[in-house]
Amino acid sequence: MLADKLEQRQDTVLRLLRARDEEGMKQLFTHYGGALLTLIEPVIERREVAEEVLNDVLLKIWENVDSYDEGKSRLFTWMARIARNAAIDKVRSKAYREQGKTDPLTPVVTKGNNLSVTPTMEHIGVAKLLNHLDADHRAIINLLYLKDYTQSEAAEELGIPLGTIKTRSRRAITQLRTFLQSEMLWLALGLTSLISLFLANFGH
């Protein structure tokens, strides 16, 4: 199941990081770096600055992994919070604002639909999720999660009442979860039927 693969990956990376093994940093970079950058980019428009922040974030994770508490959240949630806070701190910093003033012509990076997929993501099959998700569910998760909109900003953008954001985001995430959980059951059922067919044929 996809969820199990995510679990395994988390455990491996966590164990390597805690052992201060350089391989841990490599896997952290390969498996989670792109996803963390996805959370930083909506806050910081300039790609090279976003990458700088990502660099700091990964080092911070490396240095502070001992303060991560497995009982409170998943590893990625903890890392995502570090990434988002670092991005927001960067935007508020004096140096960043001054850079913005002296360099007003920097084009804003547009994040269109060019969401290509890394090979490592492909092999655990996460990318398929996006195809399954309904368009309006995808829209609300994009705004709230990837683009860091507040509830009222998202309500305005989507043209729905503020009071329904909570239930809609829940429904969207629930759909996502269904896809994560459902895959393996069908595979198991298919396999048993195949075996029985095979045996039945030999019987005659």
Place this chain on the structure above:
Amino acid sequence: MDTNQYIASGVLELYVLDLLDTSAQREEVERYVAEYPEIKRELFEIETALEAYALANARPLPAALLVPLLVSIRDTMPPTVDPVEPPMATESAPTSPPTADASTALPWLPWVLAAVLALVAAYLYFNGKSQVGEIEQERSELESEFAVLQEECDETSTALQGSQELNQLLTNPATRNVILAGSDNAPGSQAIVFHNVERDQTKFRATNLPTPPTGRQYQLWAIGDDGPVSIAVLDENLDADVLLDVDFVATAGTFAITLEETGGKPTPDLSQLQVIGEI
């Protein structure tokens, strides 16, 4: 506590999305997560879903970004680190497919078929059961969404009804608009009265009245056959946009506002006249 209802409310999703407004709300979630295992399980599943979503949206990173990271950590690491842990990426190996021998397959075939059928039945049973659970949960989510929408709808209809009534009054031919202009005491002040003797209604709006000094309040008077009659003592911080319902005096010919001590007075102090207007 009804944990199912709590889970269905969507508050856990907002918690993971970091969208709860106050730290009190966040602490409440953390308390429940520590207390109820089913809430904790739910929270971790939500986190997994969003993690998968972020991964699915990730773009590849240029490998060049890894180099400075490795340099940085080598600088901080003690030099003698044995790579005890082999880099592992063990996907659990699939169990080897069963090989069936034709001669031995036959005797236990019915058992195998029965087992497969039992498996299928069990699967269908549990799948159906979990679907019922999901539908139940969805229903309670929809109910809560419906309640929100119903409430908004009720509020909107009440507001609309109010506006329609007001519109009828203001466009009624018998309604007189009386502009109360500033007196010498307050030349810049202004207010307006809508007075309708057919519908026995008077409404008031303070279009421009400065905040009264402490210990004082504006008092609105209708002056008619019985002399000045108090029809309202205005709130100290009255909003200029509010249209107030005030007492109706049938014979009123003039409306005026004076500045009186807090709580108002039975008769006006005309030396404190602020605005005045005749029908």
